[in-house]
Amino acid sequence: MAVVNITGALAGNQFEPSIAVNILNPNIMCVVAVDTSTGPTLTGFYRSIDGGTTWSTTVLPQPAGYSGAEAPTIDYTFPSTFIVTVHVFNGINDGTIVSYTSFDDGATWQPPVIVQLGFGTIVHNDEPFIAVDRSPGSPYRGHAYVGYTPLATTSSAIFTQRSVDQGISWEPPDRQSSPRGIHDRAALAVGFSGEVYAGYIITGPASPSALIRISYDGGINYQPPIERQSTFISSVVPAPSPLPVPNYNFRVQTNLSLAADISIGPNSGTVYAVWNDARAGYTDVLLCESPDGLLWSDPISITSAPPGTQNFFPAITVSPFAGTIRVIYYSNQIDGFLLDVFVAESFDGGASFSNRRLTTTSFNPNGVSPVPTVLIGDYITAATYAPDNLAAVWMATTPPTGKLDVYFGN
Secondary structure, eight states: OOOEESSTTSSSOEEEEEEEEOSSOTTOEEEEEEEOTTSSOEEEEEEESSTTSSOEEEEOOOOTTOOEEEEEEEEEETTTEEEEEEEEEETTEEEEEEEEEESSTTSSOOOOEEEEOOBTTTBEEEEEEEEEOOOTTOTTTTOEEEEEEEEOSSOBOOEEEEESSTTSSOOOOEEOSOTTBEEOOOEEEEOTTSOEEEEEEEEESSSOEEEEEEESSSSSOOBSOGGGOOEEEEEOOOOOSSOSSTTOOOOOOOOOEEEEOOSSSTTTTOEEEEEEEOTTSSOEEEEEEESSSSSOOOOEEOSOOOTTOOEEEEEEEEOTTTOOEEEEEEEOTTTSSSBEEEEEEESSTTSOOEEEEOOSSOBOTTTTOSSOOSOSOSOOEEEEETTTEEEEEEEEOOTTTOSOEEEEEO
């Protein structure tokens, strides 16, 4: 399929897209993103019923008392349920996490539900990420899990909450990380038997590392106990922000992305972690794998990108049908300045990767801005749909619009 500009006909900018697909009916695809088409920063919702060829566009209604929204993510569970989690706010105040649920493939939505309230600038919950259990081997199938980051002036932490009724209500939070570190975004994945993998990267104040905790009882308890902190995945060298390229001024976070193989293939049960890392002197995408979330391989580069290029914002999806690993990411490897989106694919459980370009036109991250832009979003995402296909969404400023738009490709 050709690359599709989902939001090109809209006013304003759209960025930070997240995609989910109905496993039973892959024609149904739902995407959310930050959307300024109506003026304020709101949650854009885009829906395709023909496998990504055409898209309808709207915005989800704001909860009362909040002026803005950003960082939305979406996931799917059987048979026709999509759940969205969003950070809503008033300027820098009142960072609150809310969720929306659709039981009819995104045709209609329940009113927003408060997941966790924020209070002024003291408690500002940010950067939610949702994962829903749809593993055939799980007794907790249908449970939804959200991770988020309460931000403070010089520290932050990673929290998770679960819903056992598909986002209609949410249970109290669990803290997954030290409350005194510097964290950005939570990473969540659900394993073959319903294991919940809650991961994150602590970027400071010392020894940046990727870490993980695991729940074996559907999100009630996590191991190791919080007083023993978390299981070590890998050391991390955060990407410089902005990246050291002339006329780049956009923020680049070093966030973890997790996925688990819930197929019945030879690598069923394997857990994968990816992030952008600057240990080689330039920013590359690294991957670790684990048979159980406890013992992790050494990190490997998966991009085959030339040394000195910049490769960042990785997002991983693992096929529930075949175990195929796919990681999408931005790269300037073609031009040195202009950006493209690539996918690294492995059909052998991560033993080898091949890379292919998803974008058809390289784009200037600054778009039509007369000065280098400070934000292109903090993530892009991918999903897998039957029989074993990639569904990827990303932000690009490709002409003729030149603004921040959400694109779909596979």
